[in-house]
Amino acid sequence: MSLGYAPAQQMVKLKAAMQAIIFDGQLRVTESYPAPSPVAGEAVIRPHLIGLCNTDVEITRGYMGFQGVLGHEFVGTVTACDDGAWLGQRVVGEINAACLRCPTCLRGDDPHCPNRTTLGIDRRDGAMADAFVLPIACLHRVPASVSDEAAVFVEPLAAALEIVQQSHIRPTERVAVVGDGKLGAMIVQVLRLTGAELLLVGRHPERWELYQRQAIPCMHSNELPPALDQSFDVVVDCTGQPGGLATARRLVRPRGRLVLKSTFHGQVDVNLSMVVVDEVQLIGSRCGPFAPALRLLERGLIETAPLVSGRFALRDGLRAFEAAHGHLKILLHP
Numbered sequence: 001m002s003l004g005y006a007p008a009q010q011m012v013k014l015k016a017a018m019q020a021i022i023f024d025g026q027l028r029v030t031e032s033y034p035a036p037s038p039v040a041g042e043a044v045i046r047p048h049l050i051g052l053c054n055t056d057v058e059i060t061r062g063y064m065g066f067q068g069v070l071g072h073e074f075v076g077t078v079t080a081c082d083d084g085a086w087l088g089q090r091v092v093g094e095i096n097a098a099c100l101r102c103p104t105c106l107r108g109d110d111p112h113c114p115n116r117t118t119l120g121i122d123r124r125d126g127a128m129a130d131a132f133v134l135p136i137a138c139l140h141r142v143p144a145s146v147s148d149e150a151a152v153f154v155e156p157l158a159a160a161l162e163i164v165q166q167s168h169i170r171p172t173e174r175v176a177v178v179g180d181g182k183l184g185a186m187i188v189q190v191l192r193l194t195g196a197e198l199l200l201v202g203r204h205p206e207r208w209e210l211y212q213r214q215a216i217p218c219m220h221s222n223e224l225p226p227a228l229d230q231s232f233d234v235v236v237d238c239t240g241q242p243g244g245l246a247t248a249r250r251l252v253r254p255r256g257r258l259v260l261k262s263t264f265h266g267q268v269d270v271n272l273s274m275v276v277v278d279e280v281q282l283i284g285s286r287c288g289p290f291a292p293a294l295r296l297l298e299r300g301l302i303e304t305a306p307l308v309s310g311r312f313a314l315r316d317g318l319r320a321f322e323a324a325h326g327h328l329k330i331l332l333h334p
Contacts, residue, residue, distance in 0.1 A: 017032040020130070021069065021317035022069050023068070024068075033069065033129060036125065036131060036133045037133075042136065043078045043136050044081065045078055045091065046079050047076035047129075048076050049152040050333070051155070054183070054263075054264075059120075061264075069128055069129050072121060073152055074093065075091070093119070093139050093140065094158075096118050097135050098111070140291065146294065153186065154290055158289055159183065163191070169194045169196055170194075174199075174233050175196045177191065177201065179202060179244055183238040183261060187238055198216055199217050199218075200216055203221055214303075221247055224247070230256075235248045236259040237260055254278040258280050260284050263286075309323070309330055310330050313332070317332065
């Protein structure tokens with residue numbers, strides 16, 4: 001099994017074993033996974049909390065063909081590295097480990113580095129273990145006022161912020177978010193800060209109390225009236241389902257923007273001819289900026305506590321994945 005290090009890196013002999021949740025064609029918990037040793041520029045991190053994401057579930061269905069330790073949402077403490085200033089620091093981390101040398105990186109586009117590995121997703125073991133490694137360049141210190149339970153949401157919150165990083169959303173525009181799951185919970189809270197007219201479209205009314213308290217209107221996807229068809233300037237699909245994209249395409253107006261946040265294993269059918277006829281802008285949106293996400297949490301502008309559906313020990317990882325179906329955020333702790 002690959003341990004997830006970039007091919008150019010020199011491996012250090014592994015000296016110990018640890019507990020980890022791995023996928024190697026089968027999801028399982030092991031007590032004897034090789035513990036990592038950092039190479040130059042890397043830090044060993046002991047996670048306090050790890051978030052279970054839809055992408056983790058999709059990997060168990062074949063997404064990205066990944067095998068190894070799962071998990072990319074975390075908050076933890078640096079326990080070893082070659083830069084003493086990071087030792088003992090509480091951190092979160094960007095998930096893309098770029099080479100920082102290629103033309104893509106040198107123009108400041110390192111999330112798209114062709115040589116990158118991605119934590120728990122692509123050739124780099126993830127955070128669902130007693131310890132894991134990330135380049136120091138990926139790390140961000142967590143302010144003392146931000147709890148672990150909030151900090152573990154930084155990665156999906158940053159992904160939500162990428163939407164406004166990529167495309168200016170005006171306060172006069174109509175915006176619909178399709179999907180009331182884990183990522184949708186971050187996106188609607190970010191987009192409400194723009195002052196735009198906002199609608200959340202979902203399938204789980206039992207989750208809507210938080211959004212309704214924040215004055216975000218919610219509507220079931222099966223109850224969308226024809227009057228809403230092609231009436232939104234910006235529509236964000238974060239359902240992780242092919243049907244969600246169809247709903248989003250239905251809602252976006254001609255010359256509107258359709259933002260795609262879903263990642264899942266499988267193919268979808270899209271009538272690209274009508275995308276051309278309607279001159280709809282398709283915007284793929286992935287990872288986002290961590291520093292602003294930490295600032296939003298530090299200022300109390302994003303609520304995370306109501307989104308936690310359950311907590312499991314790492315050794316109960318199989319039960320945690322079962323619980324992730326139909327629930328919001330499941331957290332793991334070593």
